[in-house]
Amino acid sequence: METLPPLVRDFVLHFGEMGSRWGINRTVGQIYALLFVSPRPLNADEIAEALGFSRSNVSMGLKELQSWRLTQPHHLPGDRREYFAAPQDVWTIFRTLAEERKKREVEPTLTMLRGALLQTPSGDAERHAQQRMREMHDLVELITLWFDDVGKLDPATLVPLMKMGSTVAKVLEMKQKITQLAGGRQRTVAAE
Amino acid sequence: METLPPLVRDFVLHFGEMGSRWGINRTVGQIYALLFVSPRPLNADEIAEALGFSRSNVSMGLKELQSWRLTQPHHLPGDRREYFAAPQDVWTIFRTLAEERKKREVEPTLTMLRGALLQTPSGDAERHAQQRMREMHDLVELITLWFDDVGKLDPATLVPLMKMGSTVAKVLEMKQKITQLAGGRQRTVAAE
DNA sequence: CGGAAACTTCAGGAATTCCTGAAATTTCAG
DNA sequence: CTGAAATTTCAGGAATTCCTGAAGTTTCCG
Numbered sequence: 001m002e003t004l005p006p007l008v009r010d011f012v013l014h015f016g017e018m019g020s021r022w023g024i025n026r027t028v029g030q031i032y033a034l035l036f037v038s039p040r041p042l043n044a045d046e047i048a049e050a051l052g053f054s055r056s057n058v059s060m061g062l063k064e065l066q067s068w069r070l071t072q073p074h075h076l077p078g079d080r081r082e083y084f085a086a087p088q089d090v091w092t093i094f095r096t097l098a099e100e101r102k103k104r105e106v107e108p109t110l111t112m113l114r115g116a117l118l119q120t121p122s123g124d125a126e127r128h129a130q131q132r133m134r135e136m137h138d139l140v141e142l143i144t145l146w147f148d149d150v151g152k153l154d155p156a157t158l159v160p161l162m163k164m165g166s167t168v169a170k171v172l173e174m175k176q177k178i179t180q181l182a183g184g185r186q187r188t189v190a191a192e
Numbered sequence: 193m194e195t196l197p198p199l200v201r202d203f204v205l206h207f208g209e210m211g212s213r214w215g216i217n218r219t220v221g222q223i224y225a226l227l228f229v230s231p232r233p234l235n236a237d238e239i240a241e242a243l244g245f246s247r248s249n250v251s252m253g254l255k256e257l258q259s260w261r262l263t264q265p266h267h268l269p270g271d272r273r274e275y276f277a278a279p280q281d282v283w284t285i286f287r288t289l290a291e292e293r294k295k296r297e298v299e300p301t302l303t304m305l306r307g308a309l310l311q312t313p314s315g316d317a318e319r320h321a322q323q324r325m326r327e328m329h330d331l332v333e334l335i336t337l338w339f340d341d342v343g344k345l346d347p348a349t350l351v352p353l354m355k356m357g358s359t360v361a362k363v364l365e366m367k368q369k370i371t372q373l374a375g376g377r378q379r380t381v382a383a384e
Numbered sequence: 385c386g387g388a389a390a391c392t393t394c395a396g397g398a399a400t401t402c403c404t405g406a407a408a409t410t411t412c413a414g
Numbered sequence: 415c416t417g418a419a420a421t422t423t424c425a426g427g428a429a430t431t432c433c434t435g436a437a438g439t440t441t442c443c444g
Contacts, residue, residue: 006311
């Protein structure tokens with residue numbers, strides 16, 4: 001840790017902190033931050049040395065990161081040790097993180113909510129609770145489906161789209177008008 | 193806790209669990225889940241009773257939720273106690289959560305990254321680290337700006353838009369062509 | 385094969401976070 | 415004002431999570 005350039009040290013500490021606020025432990029956050037900025041893959045001993053953690057802690061942290069598909073072991077020729085790196089593309093990292101969180105947290109939540117919605121409510125309080133759960137279910141599902149779909153776009157398409165921000169809504173209105181002019185009634189692209 | 197309908201109890205337990213995976217403590221998650229499904233505002237004693245927590249724990253939990261702007265105290269006529277409720281609209285909750293997380297975690301991260309980018313790198317490793325930080329900075333900033341902008345749309349506009357998913361990209365292409373046909377060169381709506 | 389290098393597992397101590405009851409503070413009806 | 419109800423604060427014990435070193439397992443070179 002003391003041997004890291006201040007630039008890198010601050011980054012690593014910050015992401016350790018952030019990790020712990022997002023339910024990822026500090027060590028794991030720091031390890032990933034280090035891999036992220038490293039110009040080459042690192043082995044477990046190098047990581048333990050750089051961050052001042054025990055070898056076994058690093059081993060567990062890397063295992064955790066692999067289970068999130070955020071890094072994978074990689075061999076260098078003539079070296080028995082495993083080397084780890086973060087993907088080159090930040091979008092890949094972002095997407096992987098989103099996919100894993102979806103699988104681990106969002107899907108189970110949707111399953112739970114769907115189960116609750118199948119129950120027969122007894123009384124007004126339960127009926128109301130169920131209605132609220134339906135609203136939450138629909139919101140979470142909408143966001144998830146949207147994310148799945150948009151996640152398929154490659155960054156070259158997605159980035160300009162995001163830079164438009166809410167302007168897309170205006171373009172959409174325009175499209176409405178044009179298609180109306182062009183040939184009368186038809187279904188909106190993905191209306192309810 | 194034992195007096196809650198199973199429907200509600202499961203929901204509350206699930207969100208306690210989810211909360212703890214997202215860096216929010218279990219108690220706070222459970223309190224909010226309970227407020228969320230409740231048909232009327234609840235006071236601290238009712239919450240403590242329903243969830244089996246101490247009164248002081250509930251007090252701290254509610255304070256935390258207020259600091260996140262997820263609930264606010266409310267008085268009933270002829271009752272000195274404070275009553276708490278979650279907003280009626282799930283979008284409001286979602287947006288508030290996003291805004292607070294942005295303020296607490298994203299902004300400080302961007303500040304840290306900008307600071308790092310201002311440093312003069314000494315050596316290739318630092319130059320590379322800085323480049324990586326720039327990529328992360330740009331991604332986080334893009335997502336944040338996009339979110340700020342799109343968050344201004346009201347759900348009535350936003351929901352149909354989200355249901356289109358990646359189709360918006362196609363509409364955009366169409367728009368490209370039309371504006372080209374309509375009058376030759378002009379800037380793309382929000383290109384780099 | 386033998387054994388050393390690399391990696392993993394895991395029991396238990398360290399550190400952190402959580403939760404409670406008691407005491408302090410605030411609020412407000414009378 | 416007074417005092418009781420409501421709320422908040424907070425020290426310290428409880429529970430949880432984290433981290434380590436030692437022991438165990440796997441891998442593969444020679």
